[in-house]
Amino acid sequence: MSEVLVVIDHADGVVKKPTYELLTIARRLGEPSAVFFGAADQADEVASLVKAYGAEKIYVIDDTELKGYLVAPKAEALQQLAEKTAAAGGVAAILIPSSFEGKEVAARLAIKIGSGLITDAVDVQEGPVTTQSVFAGNFTVTAKVTQGTPIITVKPNAAAPEEAAGAGVVETFTPTISDGAKTAQIIATQPRQATGRPELTEAAIVVSGGRGTGGNFEPIEKFADSLGAAVGASRAAVDSGWMPHAFQVGQTGKTVSPQLYVANGISGAIQHRAGMQTSKTIVAVNKDNEAPIFELVDFGVVGDLHSVLPAATEEIVKRKA
Amino acid sequence: MNIVVCVKYVPDATADRHFEQDNTVDRVGVDGLLSELDEYAVEQALQIKEKIGGEAADHTVTALCVGPEKAVDAVRKSLQMGADRAVHVLDEAIAGSDAVATSLVLAKAVQKIGEDRPIDLIVCGMASTDASMSVVPAMLAERLNLPQVTLASVVEVQGDQVRIKRDNEGSTEVIGATMPIVLSVTDQTGEARYPSFKGIMATKKKPLETFSLADLGIEADQVGLSVAWSQVEDTTARPPRTAGEVVTDENGSGAVALADFLASKKFI
Ligand SMILES: Cc1cc2nc3c(=O)[nH]c(=O)nc-3n(C[C@H](O)[C@H](O)[C@H](O)COP(=O)(O)OP(=O)(O)OC[C@H]3O[C@@H](n4cnc5c(N)ncnc54)[C@H](O)[C@@H]3O)c2cc1C
Numbered sequence: 001m002s003e004v005l006v007v008i009d010h011a012d013g014v015v016k017k018p019t020y021e022l023l024t025i026a027r028r029l030g031e032p033s034a035v036f037f038g039a040a041d042q043a044d045e046v047a048s049l050v051k052a053y054g055a056e057k058i059y060v061i062d063d064t065e066l067k068g069y070l071v072a073p074k075a076e077a078l079q080q081l082a083e084k085t086a087a088a089g090g091v092a093a094i095l096i097p098s099s100f101e102g103k104e105v106a107a108r109l110a111i112k113i114g115s116g117l118i119t120d121a122v123d124v125q126e127g128p129v130t131t132q133s134v135f136a137g138n139f140t141v142t143a144k145v146t147q148g149t150p151i152i153t154v155k156p157n158a159a160a161p162e163e164a165a166g167a168g169v170v171e172t173f174t175p176t177i178s179d180g181a182k183t184a185q186i187i188a189t190q191p192r193q194a195t196g197r198p199e200l201t202e203a204a205i206v207v208s209g210g211r212g213t214g215g216n217f218e219p220i221e222k223f224a225d226s227l228g229a230a231v232g233a234s235r236a237a238v239d240s241g242w243m244p245h246a247f248q249v250g251q252t253g254k255t256v257s258p259q260l261y262v263a264n265g266i267s268g269a270i271q272h273r274a275g276m277q278t279s280k281t282i283v284a285v286n287k288d289n290e291a292p293i294f295e296l297v298d299f300g301v302v303g304d305l306h307s308v309l310p311a312a313t314e315e316i317v318k319r320k321a
Numbered sequence: 322m323n324i325v326v327c328v329k330y331v332p333d334a335t336a337d338r339h340f341e342q343d344n345t346v347d348r349v350g351v352d353g354l355l356s357e358l359d360e361y362a363v364e365q366a367l368q369i370k371e372k373i374g375g376e377a378a379d380h381t382v383t384a385l386c387v388g389p390e391k392a393v394d395a396v397r398k399s400l401q402m403g404a405d406r407a408v409h410v411l412d413e414a415i416a417g418s419d420a421v422a423t424s425l426v427l428a429k430a431v432q433k434i435g436e437d438r439p440i441d442l443i444v445c446g447m448a449s450t451d452a453s454m455s456v457v458p459a460m461l462a463e464r465l466n467l468p469q470v471t472l473a474s475v476v477e478v479q480g481d482q483v484r485i486k487r488d489n490e491g492s493t494e495v496i497g498a499t500m501p502i503v504l505s506v507t508d509q510t511g512e513a514r515y516p517s518f519k520g521i522m523a524t525k526k527k528p529l530e531t532f533s534l535a536d537l538g539i540e541a542d543q544v545g546l547s548v549a550w551s552q553v554e555d556t557t558a559r560p561p562r563t564a565g566e567v568v569t570d571e572n573g574s575g576a577v578a579l580a581d582f583l584a585s586k587k588f589i
Pocket residue numbers: 209210211212213233234235236237248249250251252253254264265266267268269270271272275285286287288291303304305306357358508
């Protein structure tokens with residue numbers, strides 16, 4: 001069976017959930033080989049984790065020399081790995097997490113190896129046939145790569161991770177990186193403060209606040225915490241400086257597709273919908289009964305979020321106790 | 322400085338967007354406009370030019386668009402905003418092209434624009450509002466063998482150095498590179514200007530060239546739907562969400578009803 005290269009999504013060696021989703025998908029297409037760009041001394045730990053989700057091989061690419069640069073070196077490394085693997089027995093597909101970085105790596109790789117690219121898949125089945133959600137979630141599209149090795153970037157929550165024991169053979173791969181790939185340099189990095197809440201794009205529940213919060217996100221955060229949810233925001237809330245841009249949901253922020261999305265003090269503009277419309281269940285709290293967000297909801301409360309949310313939080317805490 | 326800004330003509334997001342029988346995006350039968358996200362690219366290109374100062378004639382901002390006949394609207398809007406000249410690549414064979422082919426056409430057009438004077442900077446939007454793949458800038462950089470500095474929320478240019486700030490997954494980064502580069506900018510870079518009356522009047526005198534594939538040395542069979550490296554199999558309109566129950570809060574009844582709903586769906 002041909003190998004399916006899966007780029008591991010991790011932060012400093014801590015493997016993120018989308019990795020397991022990608023490995024689960026990879027098993028439908030061939031033999032999963034996980035690709036770890038990271039510190040060599042974290043490789044064994046990472047290998048033991050991905051092995052449990054079916055990774056037959058783990059290619060370790062030490063990124064000490066690469067990580068100071070933007071995507072180009074990673075694309076070069078993947079090209080060389082794909083060529084080597086193709087020569088050894090074939091590559092059925094290359095799966096990459098659908099972050100902005102992932103998409104750019106995929107874009108450069110597609111040109112390098114002359115292969116078609118599909119981005120933001122919300123499902124991948126045998127073929128591989130991908131499903132995407134387009135036009136602000138108003139259309140579902142199935143597609144196929146028709147040239148070269150299918151390169152697919154996959155969104156979080158595209159599959160339920162399923163455990164399966166893989167051989168987990170660790171292999172070091174050392175790519176040759178050209179000087180031309182080392183031209184866009186990362187000069188400074190400022191890590192964002194951890195919130196202790198789930199990652200916005202991966203969370204099962206997202207609670208968002210908009211202009212209607214008036215800048216007070218406390219009711220949003222407390223309500224979110226009572227449900228174990230991630231916190232999001234509309235652009236109006238971000239533009240007002242109430243929340244960092246990383247929390248923005250929508251066309252120019254994150255696209256989320258959780259089990260439950262709760263929009264509070266958010267009117268429901270098309271650009272906001274683009275980022276949350278495919279959520280399974282949608283709830284809104286808004287004091288205007290004509291707010292367009294109510295057209296989407298499974299359940300809505302017309303009321304002031306500053307009184308509804310604290311009372312609901314109390315109610316939830318009470319019921320959970 | 323010689324700047325090219327890539328602008329796309331897209332179906333209006335607030336209108337009815339749909340697919341054609343061959344599963345390509347209908348770009349002719351619906352209202353279109355300059356992609357909102359590319360207005361930010363035009364704005365940054367103009368600001369960079371303005372900040373450098375010096376002889377205006379030494380600096381050129383060329384708006385570049387690959388698209389159908391109607392796409393000339395997007396080109397014209399860029400000129401109205403203040404671009405100095407525009408290039409519209411128009412050729413029936415391009416219809417249905419995927420990002421891979423579009424980036425080829427853009428790359429060849431950039432090379433042609435740069436024949437007289439080398440290009441220093443190519444500015445793109447963060448994503449097209451229809452395809453929203455955010456891949457064309459990276460593909461363009463790959464094809465032109467240039468550094469890519471993408472998704473900027475703040476852009477600074479000093480001499481031949483470009484520095485940007487950008488929000489990454491878990492951090493904020495400062496990225497630097499030496500021109501020539503491909504730059505893409507987000508909507509965080511600041512509001513795009515509206516065309517002024519003067520700008521609109523000046524447009525008539527600005528050069529607007531149309532290139533065909535032959536002008537760019539591209540064969541018709543290198544682009545278009547039939548050779549796309551990925552193919553859409555099927556498109557389905559998502560069933561509209563049916564509006565659910567909406568209750569009005571009265572003295573705390575909303576909170577209880579909300580908790581009841583969440584419990585009924587097993588979220589509590
Ligand atoms: C190119 C472009 C990209 C964009 N990208 C995004 C994006 O990624 N994400 C995004 O969100 N937007 C985006 N926007 C902006 C979008 O068009 C809207 O302006 C924005 O979503 C509005 O945010 P809002 O709903 O919080 O504010 P508003 O539209 O002002 O709505 C506030 C709502 O709060 C309600 N309210 C007020 N007070 C209370 C209260 N006490 N209790 C309960 N309800 C209350 C009001 O009834 C109203 O419905 C984009 C716009 C453009 C042009």
